[in-house]
Amino acid sequence: xxxxxxxxxxxxxxxxxxxxxxxxxxxxxxxxxxxxxxxxxxxxxxxxxxxxxxxxxxxxxxxxxxxxxxxxxxxxxxxxxxxxxxxxxxxxxxxxxxxxxxxxxxxxxxxxxxxxxxxxxxxxxxxxxxxxxxxxxxxxxxxxxxxxxxxxxxxxxxxxxxxxxxxxxxxxxxxxxxxxxxxxxxxxxxxxxxxxxxxxxxxxxxxxxxxxxxxxxxxxxxxxxxxxxxxxxxxxxxxxxxxxxxxxxxxxxxxxxxxxxxxxxxxxxxxxxxxxxxxxxxxxxxxxxxxxxxxxxxxxxxxxxxxxxxxxxxxxxxxxxxxxxxxx
Amino acid sequence: xxxxxxxxxxxxxxxxxxxxxxxxxxxxxxxxxxxxxxxxxxxxxxxxxxxxxxxxxxxxxxxxxxxxxxxxxxxxxxxxxxxxxxxxxxxxxxxxxxxxxxxxxxxxxxxxxxxxxxxxxxxxxxxxxxxxxxxxxxxxxxxxxxxxxxxxxxxxxxxxxxxxxxxxxxxxxxxxxxxxxxxxxxxxxxxxxxxxxxxxxxxxxxxxxxxxxxxxxxxxxxxxxxxxxxxx
Numbered sequence: 001x002x003x004x005x006x007x008x009x010x011x012x013x014x015x016x017x018x019x020x021x022x023x024x025x026x027x028x029x030x031x032x033x034x035x036x037x038x039x040x041x042x043x044x045x046x047x048x049x050x051x052x053x054x055x056x057x058x059x060x061x062x063x064x065x066x067x068x069x070x071x072x073x074x075x076x077x078x079x080x081x082x083x084x085x086x087x088x089x090x091x092x093x094x095x096x097x098x099x100x101x102x103x104x105x106x107x108x109x110x111x112x113x114x115x116x117x118x119x120x121x122x123x124x125x126x127x128x129x130x131x132x133x134x135x136x137x138x139x140x141x142x143x144x145x146x147x148x149x150x151x152x153x154x155x156x157x158x159x160x161x162x163x164x165x166x167x168x169x170x171x172x173x174x175x176x177x178x179x180x181x182x183x184x185x186x187x188x189x190x191x192x193x194x195x196x197x198x199x200x201x202x203x204x205x206x207x208x209x210x211x212x213x214x215x216x217x218x219x220x221x222x223x224x225x226x227x228x229x230x231x232x233x234x235x236x237x238x239x240x241x242x243x244x245x246x247x248x249x250x251x252x253x254x255x256x257x258x259x260x261x262x263x264x265x266x267x268x269x270x271x272x273x274x275x276x277x278x279x280x281x282x283x284x285x286x287x288x289x290x291x292x293x294x295x296x297x298x299x300x301x302x303x304x305x306x307x308x309x310x311x312x313x314x315x316x317x318x319x320x321x322x323x324x325x326x327x328x
Numbered sequence: 329x330x331x332x333x334x335x336x337x338x339x340x341x342x343x344x345x346x347x348x349x350x351x352x353x354x355x356x357x358x359x360x361x362x363x364x365x366x367x368x369x370x371x372x373x374x375x376x377x378x379x380x381x382x383x384x385x386x387x388x389x390x391x392x393x394x395x396x397x398x399x400x401x402x403x404x405x406x407x408x409x410x411x412x413x414x415x416x417x418x419x420x421x422x423x424x425x426x427x428x429x430x431x432x433x434x435x436x437x438x439x440x441x442x443x444x445x446x447x448x449x450x451x452x453x454x455x456x457x458x459x460x461x462x463x464x465x466x467x468x469x470x471x472x473x474x475x476x477x478x479x480x481x482x483x484x485x486x487x488x489x490x491x492x493x494x495x496x497x498x499x500x501x502x503x504x505x506x507x508x509x510x511x512x513x514x515x516x517x518x519x520x521x522x523x524x525x526x527x528x529x530x531x532x533x534x535x536x537x538x539x540x541x542x543x544x545x546x547x548x549x550x551x552x553x554x555x556x557x558x559x560x
Contacts, residue, residue: 005458006476007379007468014379022382029386039414113542114535115497117511122531125518129527130334137331234396241398245504256404268409275397275405282396 040268050266054273059259067254068277074168074250075237078175082236083229085176086183091213093188104184111181117242120174124246127156127163135161167248171240179236186228190221230289234282241278251277339526340533343517347530350513351537357430357509358496358541364435365495369442370477376447379468387443394440399433399498403505406433423508430499430507438495445487449480454560482556489549493542510534 010018040046053059092104111119134143140161147158154169165173194217202212244252255274260267340347375387394402406429410416418428453476461471503511514534517523523530 005455005462006377006471008462010379018380021380025380025382025386029382039416043414045413110535110539113493113497113539115500115511115538117500117503118514118531118534118538121511121514121518126527126531129518129524133331133334139331238396238398241400242501242504244400244404245501252398252400252404255401256408265413268405268413271401271405271409275401278398278401279393279396283392286396 045268047264049264050269053259053263053266054269059263063254063259064251064274064277067249067251067258067274070168070248071237071240071250074171074175074240074243074248075233078172078179078240079233079236081172081176082180082183085180086187088184089180090184090187090191093184094191096209108181108184111177112185114178116174116178116239117245119177120170120242120246123165123173124167124170127165131158131163132161167243167246170246171243171248171250174242175236175239179232179239182232182235183229186225186232187221190225190228191217193224194220227289227293230285230292234285234289237282237285238278333525334528336525337529339523340529343526346513346517347510347533347537350508350510351541353507354496354499354509355541357427357434357499357502357507360431361434361438361495361499362492364431365438365442365491368435368439369446372439372443373446373450373480374469374472374477376443377450377472391440391443394437395444397437399437399501400504402437403430403433403501406430407505407507422506426506430502430505433505434495434498434502438491438498441491441494442488445484445491446477446480448487449482449484450476452483453479479558482558485549485553485556489546489553492549493545496541496545497538510537 008014089104089108092100093108095101095104131143134140143163144158147156147163151163151169154172155166156169157164157166191213198216198220199212202216207215240248240250241252243250244256247253247257249258251274255270256267259270263270372387372391375383376391378384378387407426411425411429418425457475457479458471461475466475499509500511502509503515511534514530517530518527
């Protein structure tokens with residue numbers, strides 16, 4: 001039902017009433033803006049030296065662009081790893097074997113229930129607290145081999161038995177675990193949304209389970225899942241901002257910790273500039289989601305169950321309405 | 329230190345008071361933000377479907393801006409920007425004023441998502457319902473209040489549940505906005521040099537605490553959704 005049915009074409013009286021509401025609402029909004037402007041003025045926040053730094057090239061070169069690069073870098077690495085995690089665990093949850101299905105389900109449900117910040121803290125603070133004890137025990141060699149041969153690609157270091165995890169790796173770990181679990185649910189819902197007859201037809205022509213999944217279910221599910229996945233990528237990108245809490249040098253850390261001390265404590269101004277960057281970035285990704293949905297709607301009767309409201313499984317994160325952005 | 333020391337729950341239980349206080353601060357924030365965001369979301373949703381273009385534009389603008397901004401940015405702007413820089417404080421006590429800014433920031437952010445859920449709920453109401461409301465002469469606000477919104481709410485209880493669960497988890501970000509909830513407590517404890525052996529129990533305890541907060545919320549909304557579903 002579109003909103004257009006909610007009210008009649010306004011007659012003379014309704015038009016007059018709407019005009020009054022328009023004037024009153026506009027005045028209220030203007031008053032709100034005026035209070036903000038006046039308050040900024042009272043605190044000297046319109047001063048040129050607070051705003052002019054953002055017109056200089058050096059502040060973009062030295063602070064904002066490196067921050068943006070770190071934000072996008074963490075988001076890109078995390079997206080790729082989370083998609084792999086999601087595909088593995090989403091398919092794992094659909095397995096016929098309980099000893100695959102149940103552990104996958106427990107892991108996905110656990111990481112979906114954990115706040116992202118706790119996961120990031122887990123990766124950031126726990127290893128250097130517990131690694132000395134592990135180094136002394138019989139697992140010491142295993143720990144060193146694992147760090148040297150695998151975790152080192154994320155910048156993890158081991159020094160005299162103490163494992164240090166850089167902020168980048170901790171942020172990526174948290175993002176992968178949380179968003180990977182959400183992707184797993186999207187994959188599961190996407191595969192479940194493919195009509196049952198499709199799989200039956202696959203078995204009927206003699207395909208094995210893996211063949212049915214790979215050649216029939218997944219290709220159809222992927223087109224249907226696309227909008228939900230892109231929406232979750234927006235969530236992931238926004239979530240990189242939590243990295244500021246463990247001092248990962250992303251966009252927000254530059255805005256609140258690096259720029260203000262150098263330029264007369266211009267926290268508000270830096271926040272507004274960086275906020276505009278985030279909004280532009282996310283709106284662009286959301287556009288992509290809308291375009292993808294429109295494209296896939298042409299060839300498919302249904303869209304993924306995760307995207308609609310009502311009757312759908314609990315929406316992951318806050319992306320309750322699907323096509324555009326989510327939260328968290 | 330040996331491996332078994334890593335699972336020494338002694339330090340955890342020695343500090344159980346502060347940890348529970350941290351959780352209590354989280355619950356206080358989540359509960360109030362839940363109520364406020366419901367109110368903000370409902371108002372925004374009625375703005376977005378109203379016959380007045382200015383209200384529609386204001387609602388759309390707000391939702392698009394807030395939903396595409398990281399929560400961390402919203403909360404830090406509230407505490408460092410509006411509170412510290414502009415001096416818009418709620419009280420002289422810094423704990424109180426940061427609490428209210430955390431509540432406002434979190435509700436303002438979550439409200440945008442409540443609004444979008446609700447709007448998708450409005451889309452599930454059959455056109456005939458609105459037409460019937462109009463044909464018996466109800467005005468826009470009357471039909472919205474008595475016909476459309478009640479049905480829309482019942483349709484979106486499950487999605488609203490996930491919005492609230494995400495909101496409970498989001499309370500942890502308030503630590504960046506100087507509000508001392510459970511993550512702040514956790515960080516303080518982890519910074520103690522004496523707390524080395526208590527790290528794993530601390531993480532297990534906090535994780536368990538969040539499971540206790542989140543899982544029943546999910547079940548409650550699932551149950552409520554089933555109970556209140558509109559039979560059509």
